Structures are given as structure tokens and as C-alpha cells.
Amino acid sequence: MLNPRTGNLGLVNLIQSLISLQVSDSLDITKKLSDGDMPPKCILTACEAAMVEISDLYDTGEYFIAALIMAGEIMNRVIKLVSPRMPDALEQRCKGRVLIGTVRGEVHCLGKNIAGALLAAYGFEVKDLGVDVGTSQFVQATRDWKPDVVGLSVLLTCCFHSMEDTVRALRQERGDGPTPHILISGAQVNNAIRDCFLADSYAPTVFDTVRLCERVCRVREAA
Ligand code: B12
Incomplete structure (x- = not known):
């Protein structure tokens, strides 16, 4: 790059x-x-x-x-x-679906927006739920749209509980199935937070996000 x-x-x-x-x-x-x-x-x-x-x-x-x-x-x-x-994502074969949003209570959106734009540039279909997104909205969109990956953005430590709720509900929605892979990101997040809230992955940067989504979708395709 x-x-x-x-x-x-x-x-x-x-x-x-x-x-x-x-x-x-x-x-x-x-x-x-x-x-x-x-x-x-x-x-x-x-x-x-x-x-x-x-x-x-x-x-x-x-x-x-x-x-x-x-x-x-x-x-x-x-x-x-x-x-x-962006290189015409629709003309390329769609690599997979990624649902993104900023959790309830937060309006920070820049990192999420950059991530969404870059994922689209790399050929993913992206649905952005916006900011201050409640758990039930994430679950409903997952049910309706069936994403391969759900990316939650959280920057405020006081909103970690919103992320925890959403991760828990998405895991419940997923049951024993493989999708969606639950990714968390944002300035205050790290691997320890990922483990604590039982998310599947933490992506420090948007490029890590792209690599991770490519890996997840490749594994799905091969399965
Ligand atoms: C810009 C900013 C704002 C702007 C947001 C504008 C906007 N449209 O987003 C405004 C002014 C609105 C704002 C408000 C507030 N803010 Co503010 N804000 C910031 C600041 C300076 C930069 C955040 C940012 O955009 N960074 C640039 C982007 C590119 O980086 P990023 O978000 O980390 O994203 C990267 C990765 O994390 C990842 N990523 C992020 N999200 C996602 C999502 C997905 C799906 C994926 C795949 C990847 C991904 O990719 C990105 C690129 O690599 C940070 C300080 C900081 N150093 O982070 C404080 C900061 C986050 N804010 C803070 C606070 C306290 C607030 C307020 C409470 C302030 C107040 N007193 O009102 C309010 C909260 C409003 C709310 N309810 O959300 C604190 C949080 C502290 C804490 N521990 O919780 C910080 C850390 C500042 C500080 N040092 O105190 N803020």
C-alpha cells in the first residue's frame, strides 16, 4: 500500500x-x-x-x-x-456479506465508515446499520440479510455493555451454525476485550478487517 x-x-x-x-x-x-x-x-x-x-x-x-x-x-x-x-464491487464476484454498525449509545462512526468503504472496495457486500444501533436491530438484520460477518464498532468504554449484549444475542441467534462471525473493533478494544465478551475476532485496523473477512469467507466457501 x-x-x-x-x-x-x-x-x-x-x-x-x-x-x-x-x-x-x-x-x-x-x-x-x-x-x-x-x-x-x-x-x-x-x-x-x-x-x-x-x-x-x-x-x-x-x-x-x-x-x-x-x-x-x-x-x-x-x-x-x-x-x-470503488472498483465495481458488483461486477466482481461478491466475496461475502458484512453487516456493520456502531453499538447502542455511541455516535462515533468514522472508523466504521472507512471500514465499510474499504470492504466494499475489496468486493464485499456491505450493509451499514449506522450509529446507536440496538441489539434487536443487529439481530433482525442478521436474520433478514444473513451476513457472513457482523462487525461491531465501539469506542466508548461506557458502551462496552451494549457490545456485550449484542455479542451475546448474536451468538444465541447463531446457535450451532457457522454464521455470522462476530468481529469487534474500535479504539479502546483489544484481544482481551474480545475474549472477555466472547466475540470471535478483534480487528485493530481496517486492513486487518479485510484480511479477516477474506479468511472467514474463504473457509466458508471451502466447507
Ligand atoms: C472524533 C471523535 C469524536 C467525534 C466523533 C465524530 C464522528 N462522526 O465519528 C465526536 C465529537 C462526535 C465525539 C463525541 C464523543 N466522544 Co469522542 N473521540 C473522537 C476521537 C478524537 C477520534 C475517533 C476517530 O474517529 N478516530 C479515527 C478512526 C479512523 O479510528 P477508529 O474509530 O479507532 O477506527 C479504526 C479501528 O478501530 C477500526 N474500526 C473502528 N470501528 C470499526 C468498525 C468496524 C465494523 C470495523 C471492521 C473496523 C472498525 O478501523 C478504523 C481504522 O483503522 C477519539 C480519540 C481517539 N484517539 O480515538 C475520541 C474518543 C473516542 N471520544 C471520547 C469521548 C469521551 C467522547 C464523548 C463522550 C465526549 C463528550 N464529553 O461528549 C462523546 C460521545 C458521543 C457518543 N455518544 O458517542 C473518548 C472515549 C473515552 C473512553 N474511554 O470511553 C475518546 C477516546 C477521547 C478521549 N481521549 O477521551 N468524539
């Missing part, structure tokens, strides 16, 4: 304009990069790099919550611009 920091001036400019919260510059640069055939994956990686820096600026007190909200808005618009230019 191209390093957005060193690989291309347009990507470096995109990161800079995202960090400085320049709405129209960020969107213009994204359009130019897309028109110039920059792979969407590289643009999404740049978004992620910018968000890490914005988080640091927030942690050091240089940015306040309003800046985070604004950054979120810009990122989501960049993701929307890039999504239709």
Missing part, C-alpha cells in the same frame, strides 16, 4: 487540508485525485492518517470537540465522493 505521507503530493495535500478542516479544499483535492485514478484505498488511508493527527491535536488541547465534529463531517463527505469510484 502506498504511504500517503511520502508517496504522492496530492495525498499529502489532502491530509493537510483535512487536518486544517478545509472543507472545499479537501473535497476538491479528493475529486482531482479520483479523476486522476488515485486508488480509493489510498484516499481512505490518507483520511485515516489525517484522523490520527486530528485525534492527537484534540488530545493535546489544540483542537476542541467542534473540530472533531467538523472533521467527521468532512471525512464522511470524502468517503461518499470516493465510494462510487
